Amino acid sequence: MDRQQKSRSWGTIVALFVLVAFRDASFQMIAAIAISSFIVGLIVIGSAKRSSGRAASCYYDEFHGMFVAALPIWFFDLRGNLQFLAIFMAFLLFTVCDEQKPWPINKTEKRFARSAFGIMVNNTVAGGMSAVLLGVFIAAFGRA
Numbered sequence: 741m742d743r744q745q746k747s748r749s750w751g752t753i754v755a756l757f758v759l760v761a762f763r764d765a766s767f768q769m770i771a772a773i774a775i776s777s778f779i780v781g782l783i784v785i786g787s788a789k790r791s792s793g794r795a796a797s798c799y800y801d802e803f804h805g806m807f808v809a810a811l812p813i814w815f816f817d818l819r820g821n822l823q824f825l826a827i828f829m830a831f832l833l834f835t836v837c838d839e840q841k842p843w844p845i846n847k848t849e850k851r852f853a854r855s856a857f858g859i860m861v862n863n864t865v866a867g868g869m870s871a872v873l874l875g876v877f878i879a880a881f882g883r884a
Contacts, residue, residue: 751799752838755806756831759813763823767814774807774867778860785856801863802838808867809834812875822882826874833870838863845869 762770781800809830818826837845848865852858 749802751802752806752831752835754799755803755810756827758803759806759810759827759830760824763827765814767811767817770807770811770814774804774811777804777807778864781860781863782856785859789856801859804860805838805863805867805870806830806834808864809837809870809874811871812878815875816878816882818878818882826878826882829877830870830874833873834867837866837870841866842869 759770762773777800781804784800810827813823813826813830841849845862845865849858849862852861
């Protein structure tokens, strides 16, 4: 595992723990964190690109993608053990989507290259794809 993969892993793991800590938050709060983390990511990654000449993704992009992936958990208002299971599923789905980069994730990565916006959009699409898969799963099986 190279250094960039390690930083990506840390961003997703940090988001996983923050999501567990915010388990009693409202859907609006989780959505606000997802939106604000996109804006913070643009600023942080953009500054890193300006200072070092390359776009270092840090962990903000992964943090953001995890929050996007987890939105259906709060949308469907899952609680208790089902919520913990769904958070872990969001983690797995986002990790797979982000690492494997299926369509349309690979298209956004190629289209926007390695700019700050491109890095954030890439993880937004990976999180969105994960959220759709998780939402379908919750709608089908999670509302007992």
